[in-house]
Amino acid sequence: MAVAAVTAATVGLSVALAAPALANRGPNGSAAPVVTRAALAPSLVAGRGADVDFVEQEAENATTNGTTIGPDRTAYTLPAEASGRKAVKLTSGQYVEFTLPSAANAITVRYSIPDAPDGGGITAPLNVTVNGGAKKVMTLTSQYAWLYNQYQFSNNPNADLLHPDWWITECACVPSATTPTPTITKPFRPMHFYDEQRLLLGKTYRAGDKVRLTVPAGSNTASTVIDLLDSELVGAPHVRLLAANVLAFGADPSGRRDSADALDKAIAFAKRSHLKVYIPPGTYQVNRHIIVDNVTIEGAGSWYTIIKGREVALSTPAPDGSVHTGVGFYGKDAAAGGSKDVHLSGFAIEGDVRERIDTDQVNGIGGAMSNSTIDGLHIRHTKVGMWFDGPMTNLRITNNVIVDQIADAINFHTGVTNSVVSNNFIRNTGDDGLAMWAEKTANTGNTFDHNTVQTPTLANGIAIYGGTDNTVSNNLVADPIREGSGIHVGSRFGAEAFTGHLWIKNNTTARAGTYELNWNIGLGAIWFYALEKNIDADIQVVGNNFLDSTYNAIMLVSDWPVKDLYSITNVHFKDTKVDGTGTSVVSARVKGSASFENVDARNVGAVGVNNCGSFNFPPTGSEFSLTDLGGNDGGGTTGPWLAPWELPNTITCDDRPPVVAPPAPSAW
Known part of the structure; x- marks a missing residue:
């Protein structure tokens, strides 16, 4: 909702979480496609959720020479905001490669790149190839990611407390009642790390073809985190001949002029x-x-x-x-x-x-x-x-x-x-x-x-x-x-x-x-x-x-x-x-x-x-x-x-019981 609780805190929880099933490996060592829904086996969520046109593949189940981050459910961390609480971190020259589970001519990449030192975001390239063929370049951005501080949040990683009188659980205190106001570590409560981009591949590729995402050598970002790839077979454009076509009224499909x-x-x-x-x-x-x-x-x-x-x-x-x-x-x-x-x-x-x-x-x-x-x-x-x-x-x-x-x-x-x-x-x-x-x-x-x-x-x-x-x-x-x-x-x-x-x-x-x-x-x-x-x-x-x-x-x-x-x-x-x-x-x-x-x-x-x-x-x-x-x-x-x-009302109160991380869900 557009009105949120008026306090926030960063005391989080790191839990040792059960890892999802490892990707199957083909005879050449490449990963056979592991299709998931919300990072779960589709059979576990059959009949629930949206019936979508794309297929989800988690980066941690793909082939990579990068580093898997997570699992972690601690707020303000990159793996906590990733689907399934895991992702793959790439540095210059590293890649993650997905094997298409079905025909596709379009992909969506969910990713995170760092913010600018003073906020506002940066851009960075990501190379996309299929079966080692011609390269397409995605220009990733963090301009729409990376919020900080207390509600309603800030784009400035160096900002002081927006509400110095609010309760802050990091110090277990009400700052206005302390002298001096507690010092915070900056950036304070970073969040909203991820963004995503879509790309039409220009042709239809078959199941088994390999989509590789590579951070080019000399990239201006220290790291690129890839969370997942959605692949899709997009149909031909819809045409309506008998209609008020906006082009007839001066609309500009190039985007240069306001329409x-x-x-x-x-x-x-x-x-x-x-x-x-x-x-x-x-x-x-x-x-x-x-x-x-x-x-x-x-x-x-x-x-x-x-x-x-x-x-x-x-x-x-x-x-x-x-x-x-x-x-x-x-x-x-x-x-x-x-x-x-x-x-x-x-x-x-x-x-x-x-x-x-x-x-x-x-x-x-x-x-x-x-x-x-x-x-x-x-x-x-x-x-x-x-x-x-x-x-x-x-x-x-x-x-x-x-x-x-x-x-x-x-x-x-x-x-x-x-x-x-x-x-x-x-x-x-x-x-x-x-x-x-x-x-x-x-x-x-x-x-x-x-x-x-x-x-x-x-x-x-x-x-x-x-x-x-x-x-x-x-x-x-x-x-x-x-x-x-x-x-x-x-x-x-x-x-x-x-x-x-x-x-x-x-x-x-x-x-x-x-x-x-x-x-x-x-x-x-x-x-x-x-x-x-x-x-x-x-x-x-x-x-x-x-x-x-x-x-x-x-x-x-x-x-x-x-x-x-x-x-x-x-x-x-x-x-x-x-x-x-x-x-x-x-x-x-x-x-x-x-x-x-x-x-x-x-x-x-x-x-x-x-x-x-x-x-x-x-x-x-x-x-x-x-x-x-x-x-x-x-x-x-x-x-x-x-x-x-x-039953019916025995007191069994433990205010903060210890956490025992469960195994991954399975068929009942």
Whole structure:
């Protein structure tokens, strides 16, 4: 979400993690292709997440003369932000080589190169060859990576504390209460290390062909980290002959001239003529919002039609507080009635956002859009990929790729109803990947289904803040980094209360259950947080798999200042598999109750239920009670995870239990 917790810390956790399976080797010693999904065997996540057109291969499973870094889940480290918590580090002359598992004519490389000494990023070349043939050169950049310091963060690695009066766990103190203010090590809390680039190879290569990424001799970067390669067979460009073609209205496909006015003219003509707008292949410079209402805009495909813009400083702040504008397609403001019947498809939006300013409207898609569809876009380098302020209804967001955001990927901010986010792929957000934030007005009847969310560098993969009758189903969430986890249900940030029901069904999380740097404790792969109101709606958590959780699989928690004010009740866990926890299956740090049925667990690192309640420890037992509805099997080092003696509310409180890293997940 675009508003984050106001504190941050760097006390992290290094865990000895089980390594993924080594790559198979062919007779010549080259690596046979190892295909993964979120760095897991695809069989472990079958039916979960987005069905995408590309194939993922982790660099650590490929052939290389570089150095594997990781595994590590400690915040502010390069391997912690890598998919699967491992990557390959290359220096001048070194390479990593991937064997194509299927025909491909396009690749995406996820990488990290160092920042400039004073911030702002650098560029560096990366050579791409296939089967030793002609060289293509990718120009990598760190201009959109490397944030530092406290929220809302800084691009300057040498900056002093942005908020000297905030709690800093590195010194276990409140700085304003100390003399002098503690000294920090600079750069302080570096993060958001990775970026990615796409490349059309110019021809179709076959399965078994070898894509080699090489750092050329004499490169100006000390190291280049390669996380993964996605390969894809991209189809021919989409053509729409009977349409308002933007070229006829003066748009420049070379990107040299600004095409915003041409798009406006094409849209106006299309609406008068009852035509669609067509944007043919090319790169179009657009440096402001394009307002859309009752219009269909089609590109030739997100690999071919690219809408790219600079971030532009405004001479005076806008009424909404924005101090910049930039490329984006916006529905009309809800206060002005919003937009309807907007249909966007088949193009890329590439922004130029390098710093986080929460008041800025520099999102890829924004405003209010009812009875609308957004399909097949590729969005990167904006603040939020798609941010919607209702009231609005019946929006369908499908088949999009949203990467490398400063904040969220998609946020239903307020008053969004009966809308669906389905089959979208999200990677490397700077805040929640998918969020419903019911600030002021409830979000009602919405569904997040079959999406993949990987490596959010802050906050959660999927977060639901209040609302009524919403569903989170069949999603895959992997590798959240800090101050959040896989799936989050939170009464916070001024959200309306949870009412009606919330269904959380058939999702899989991997390597979640992160370290909460402000509290100095581990979270759950799914966690419930009652900060501002009770959470007492009918919440069904059914059919979910929590794999390789760094700490807990499930957490229910309040905050110390309100621990006796709010509770969490009416939560029901059923048909759940927990494969590997660093600590417990359930951690309860709140008053309330939950029921458990057919929750099977294995490789549990600590006591199955860490039941602290609200820390009042009355003689009658914990303030949090667990109801055993049967079929809760398995456990770990301390025996059955839901032992009879723990029920209903035995106090089994260990505030910071030791971590036992589990083995890698496997078939159940």
